[in-house]
Amino acid sequence: MTLAVLPIDPAKSLRRQLPLYAPVAVPAGFPSPAQDYYNGPVDLNTHLIQDPTSTFIIRVSGESMTGVGIYDGDEVIVDRSLTPTDGSVVIAILDGDLTLKRLRMRGGSVALHAENPDFPDIILRGDANLSIWGVVTICLHHVR
Numbered sequence: 309m310t311l312a313v314l315p316i317d318p319a320k321s322l323r324r325q326l327p328l329y330a331p332v333a334v335p336a337g338f339p340s341p342a343q344d345y346y347n348g349p350v351d352l353n354t355h356l357i358q359d360p361t362s363t364f365i366i367r368v369s370g371e372s373m374t375g376v377g378i379y380d381g382d383e384v385i386v387d388r389s390l391t392p393t394d395g396s397v398v399i400a401i402l403d404g405d406l407t408l409k410r411l412r413m414r415g416g417s418v419a420l421h422a423e424n425p426d427f428p429d430i431i432l433r434g435d436a437n438l439s440i441w442g443v444v445t446i447c448l449h450h451v452r
Contacts, residue, residue, distance in 0.1 A: 375423030
């Protein structure tokens with residue numbers, strides 16, 4: 309798996325507000341009559357990013373996280389200021405290589421869990437060098 313890191317520079321980021329239509333949610337089932345509710349613009353920077361100085365967008369390559377809806381070519385928003393906990397989806401550096409996995413910490417053991425049954429979990433041994441680079445907060449999935 310290869311990951312491309314795309315930094316977010318708040319001083320240079322494009323501030324583009326997009327319209328938000330609410331309080332109606334679009335049904336994904338059967339069509340319903342359209343409703344004209346406009347709830348003002350949404351700034352995606354403030355809507356999706358908690359801490360711009362610690363947040364990056366990373367492009368994903370690989371299929372190990374498809375079980376949670378993260379696919380090859382998607383981008384994930386990663387916040388380095390968050391503390392990873394058991395169950396967090398994280399960007400980890402394992403023995404010098406970046407990987408995207410779910411962090412599992414149980415009974416003193418640590419594992420990096422793939423959300424695809426075709427990929428084995430990575431159980432950390434005493435000689436493994438693991439660093440959690442950041443916590444994934446949002447997946448930007450591309451509709452294909």
